[in-house]
Amino acid sequence: MKIAVDAMGGDNAPGEMVRGAVAALAQRELEILLVGLPEEIEKELAPFRNTVGERIKIVPAADVIGMNESPGRALRQKKQASVVIAARLVKEGKAEAFVSAGNTGATMGAALFQLGRIKGIKRPAIASPLPTTRGMSLLLDAGANADATPLYLSQFAQMGAIYSEVVLGVHNPKIGLLNIGSEPEKGNELSREAYALLDKLPLNFVGNVEGREITAGAVDIVVCDGFVGNIVLKMIEGLAMAFTIRLKEELKLGLRNRLGAALALPAFHKFKGSLDYQEYGGAPLLGVNGVCIIGHGSSNARAIENAIGAAVMAIKKDIVAKIVENIRKPEGG
Amino acid sequence: MKIAVDAMGGDNAPGEMVRGAVAALAQRELEILLVGLPEEIEKELAPFRNTVGERIKIVPAADVIGMNESPGRALRQKKQASVVIAARLVKEGKAEAFVSAGNTGATMGAALFQLGRIKGIKRPAIASPLPTTRGMSLLLDAGANADATPLYLSQFAQMGAIYSEVVLGVHNPKIGLLNIGSEPEKGNELSREAYALLDKLPLNFVGNVEGREITAGAVDIVVCDGFVGNIVLKMIEGLAMAFTIRLKEELKLGLRNRLGAALALPAFHKFKGSLDYQEYGGAPLLGVNGVCIIGHGSSNARAIENAIGAAVMAIKKDIVAKIVENIRKPEGG
Numbered sequence: 250m251k252i253a254v255d256a257m258g259g260d261n262a263p264g265e266m267v268r269g270a271v272a273a274l275a276q277r278e279l280e281i282l283l284v285g286l287p288e289e290i291e292k293e294l295a296p297f298r299n300t301v302g303e304r305i306k307i308v309p310a311a312d313v314i315g316m317n318e319s320p321g322r323a324l325r326q327k328k329q330a331s332v333v334i335a336a337r338l339v340k341e342g343k344a345e346a347f348v349s350a351g352n353t354g355a356t357m358g359a360a361l362f363q364l365g366r367i368k369g370i371k372r373p374a375i376a377s378p379l380p381t382t383r384g385m386s387l388l389l390d391a392g393a394n395a396d397a398t399p400l401y402l403s404q405f406a407q408m409g410a411i412y413s414e415v416v417l418g419v420h421n422p423k424i425g426l427l428n429i430g431s432e433p434e435k436g437n438e439l440s441r442e443a444y445a446l447l448d449k450l451p452l453n454f455v456g457n458v459e460g461r462e463i464t465a466g467a468v469d470i471v472v473c474d475g476f477v478g479n480i481v482l483k484m485i486e487g488l489a490m491a492f493t494i495r496l497k498e499e500l501k502l503g504l505r506n507r508l509g510a511a512l513a514l515p516a517f518h519k520f521k522g523s524l525d526y527q528e529y530g531g532a533p534l535l536g537v538n539g540v541c542i543i544g545h546g547s548s549n550a551r552a553i554e555n556a557i558g559a560a561v562m563a564i565k566k567d568i569v570a571k572i573v574e575n576i577r578k579p580e581g582g
Numbered sequence: 583m584k585i586a587v588d589a590m591g592g593d594n595a596p597g598e599m600v601r602g603a604v605a606a607l608a609q610r611e612l613e614i615l616l617v618g619l620p621e622e623i624e625k626e627l628a629p630f631r632n633t634v635g636e637r638i639k640i641v642p643a644a645d646v647i648g649m650n651e652s653p654g655r656a657l658r659q660k661k662q663a664s665v666v667i668a669a670r671l672v673k674e675g676k677a678e679a680f681v682s683a684g685n686t687g688a689t690m691g692a693a694l695f696q697l698g699r700i701k702g703i704k705r706p707a708i709a710s711p712l713p714t715t716r717g718m719s720l721l722l723d724a725g726a727n728a729d730a731t732p733l734y735l736s737q738f739a740q741m742g743a744i745y746s747e748v749v750l751g752v753h754n755p756k757i758g759l760l761n762i763g764s765e766p767e768k769g770n771e772l773s774r775e776a777y778a779l780l781d782k783l784p785l786n787f788v789g790n791v792e793g794r795e796i797t798a799g800a801v802d803i804v805v806c807d808g809f810v811g812n813i814v815l816k817m818i819e820g821l822a823m824a825f826t827i828r829l830k831e832e833l834k835l836g837l838r839n840r841l842g843a844a845l846a847l848p849a850f851h852k853f854k855g856s857l858d859y860q861e862y863g864g865a866p867l868l869g870v871n872g873v874c875i876i877g878h879g880s881s882n883a884r885a886i887e888n889a890i891g892a893a894v895m896a897i898k899k900d901i902v903a904k905i906v907e908n909i910r911k912p913e914g915g
Contacts, residue, residue, distance in 0.1 A: 319765075382824045392762060395770035429725060429812040432652075437728035437809045460816025464824040476770045477810060479762040481817060483793025488821045491715045491797040496829075509845025512838050 250278050252560050253344035256285035257313040257331040258351020260547045266350070267293035269553025274304055276561055282344055284308045285331040310334045316546055320354030324362070332356055336363035339539045346560035348531060350544030350553065357393055357534060357543075364539040367569065369578050372397070373536030374405045374475070375543055376412055377482055383466030387413055387422075390475040391482055391532055397474035399442035402426070403450060404576065408535040409470040410452055411575050416533075416566045425458030425468035427477060433457070439474065447472070450577065530555025533563055535572065540564055583611050585893050586677035589618035590646040590664040591684020593880045599683070600626035602886025607637055609894055615677055617641045618664040643667040649879055653687030657695070665689055669696035672872045679893035681864060683877030683886065690726055690867060690876075697872035700902065702911050705730070706869030707738045707808070708876055709745055710815055716799030720746055720755075723808040724815055724865055730807035732775035735759070736783060737909065741868040742803040743785055744908050749866075749899045758791030758801035760810060766790070772807065780805070783910065863888025866896055868905065873897055 254270050256263040263285055270281045271294075280303075283290050287309045294305065312327035314320075324333065332351050336359040338344040349356040357373070366373060377391035389405045390397065397405075406424050413422040426444055428436040433444050435457060447454045455468060460481075463471050473481070500510035530552065531542035540563045544556045587603050589596040596618055603614045604627075613636075616623050620642045627638065645660035647653075657666065665684050669692040671677040682689040690706070699706060710724035722738045723730065730738075739757050746755040759777055761769040766777045768790060780787045788801060793814075796804050806814070833843035863885060864875035873896045877889045 319767075382827050395762060395768075395773075427813065429728060429809055429816075434652075435728075437807075440728075440809070459820075460813045460818075461820035461823070464817065464820035474770075476762055476773070477813060480760065480793045480810060480814065483762075484797065484814060484817050485793075485821065487794035487797035488818065489825075490794070492822075492825050494715050505845050506848070509842045509847075512842025512845065514842075515839070 253335040253338040253347040255349035256283040258349040268550035272554040273557035284335040346540035350548035360541040370536040377532040381466030388471040392479035394475040402443040403446040422469035427473035428457035586668040586671040586680040588682035589616040591682040601883035605887040606890035617668040679873035683881035693874040703869040710865040714799030721804040725812035727808040735776040736779040755802035760806035761790035
């Protein structure tokens with residue numbers, strides 16, 4: 250199994266990407282193609298050369314798309330960008346998946362342009378892990394489509410259900426529509442119309458869910474547009490940080506608190522770890538004609554290793570074929 | 583100064599509403615009109631009769647609107663509902679503000695119907711306190727308008743700025759547009775167009791802000807539509823609960839953790855308190871022609887006392903007149 254990794258994508262590229270790829274080789278069947286500026290990758294790879302042998306190869310790319318570049322312009326100007334070449338390797342059958350923690354818009358654009366959409370799918374969606382008190386849920390769309398239609402949302406739900414069942418092994422996953430009230434008529438125009446569509450599909454649709462419920466893990470799949478989804482995920486990140494800061498401040502006040510905090514330190518660290526995005530790996534871009542895993546921009550080696558693990562699972566379970574087989578053709582489209 | 587309190591509104595009505603009103607009398611100039619079913623209110627008020635004297639009066643209302651009733655239907659059918667009569671007291675000049683922790687939709691409807699909109703304001707917005715690591719910000723709209731236009735958002739920003747400056751005493755408050763990227767062209771159609779409008783107004787508009795930044799207190803005022811705003815607030819509530827549960831679980835594992843947790847217990851409680859909505863009082867409904875404070879449905883006496891405090895401040899600072907004077911007339915409207 251061959252996986253292409255955009256070695257230049259992300260805040261910590263290429264060092265953490267290379268170390269993540271090396272760590273992922275613990276999965277025995279794997280070969281990794283590191284795509285990017287050869288000298289930079291070679292430098293990071295040098296300490297591991299003897300152990301990785303021929304299982305990591307470098308595929309040269311002349312350009313790099315920066316995290317803050319405008320995706321559209323960058324893709325037009327940088328035809329040889331690492332993320333483009335990584336996507337092209339999948340298109341050409343030289344890799345079975347690609348992983349990038351770089352500029353999300355550019356990754357989506359490269360995936361769409363090189364791999365195309367699955368027939369019948371209006372828009373691909375990013376399916377992101379969502380930490381809850383009961384484990385992990387899946388949220389989509391996490392930011393691929395800032396504006397969505399009811400039909401898009403109904404397809405996000407279907408793709409999420411297929412991924413959850415086939416790749417994550419969740420039996421008959423519960424689907425909730427993120428909304429601001431539980432009754433079908435609650436919410437905005439988009440959510441009301443999406444509710445009506447979802448209610449008609451052969452899915453385990455449990456209705457509307459609110460912000461409080463999704464953090465409690467009430468459903469396996471949370472459906473929303475990419476604007477709301479992206480805000481939700483960034484709120485969780487921001488709040489995890491904010492809560493840790495506040496708690497630390499409180500625990501610094503007074504000897505008794507400081508002693509208590511010192512004793513409970515390992516538990517704090519475990520708690521923080523459970524909220525850490527690095528542990529959850531990447532998010533698949535569902536709906537494109539190939540496997541594309543999008544990593545968090547601040548991914549470290551552990552996150553990249555997990556993102557590669559997500560790619561391995563998606564390939565093994567043949568997620569693209571499963572979506573092709575199971576997606577319901579939209580009426581009239 | 584007279585304030586009407588919907589004694590029947592909220593999960594804990596009328597007991598907590600009555601006790602909150604009694605506690606609020608510590609503000610010396612205050613008289614409170616408790617609106618609702620007289621017998622029920624009287625029973626709760628009996629223990630305090632001697633201390634409150636004539637400063638709390640009961641205004642009878644024959645109907646009560648439940649928390650889960652459809653607001654439109656309930657307002658049509660229950661003309662004598664406590665929240666309607668509370669709003670009418672303000673309209674008739676018999677009270678200078680009203681407070682309700684009941685059905686939010688019904689409270690907004692009663693306020694709109696009885697008090698009307700301020701001339702030039704397209705839609706009123708709920709301005710909710712938003713806890714951050716640097717103290718309190720203000721978020722609007724917190725749920726009054728599930729669908730919004732760029733013009734609505736630009737008016738929410740103006741009303742928020744006036745309230746923040748005049749009532750909360752924030753000098754030249756910083757305004758951010760909640761979005762999924764920092765550049766002006768990021769986001770959905772609504773946010774891109776709202777950015778353009780906000781950029782032209784004489785406000786301290788600092789541009790787009792993301793979920794991570796708002797929890798860090800980057801701006802004084804967060805502007806978004808009521809759908810997104812309501813989800814953001816419920817996420818914070820849900821996550822505060824989820825984090826507390828997770829942390830407690832971690833701290834129960836092992837003697838060392840339990841000892842540490844026991845020592846640090848007072849700090850935990852202070853931390854939890856800092857995330858507690860009850861401490862923040864109510865949220866003003868800005869844009870109606872009168873002072874209306876909306877409380878959280880699960881308000882306890884402390885929350886009602888704080889909501890009444892928010893009403894007192896809004897009256898003292900003459901917020902309605904300040905909005906009338908300072909709101910910019912929309913072009914062509």
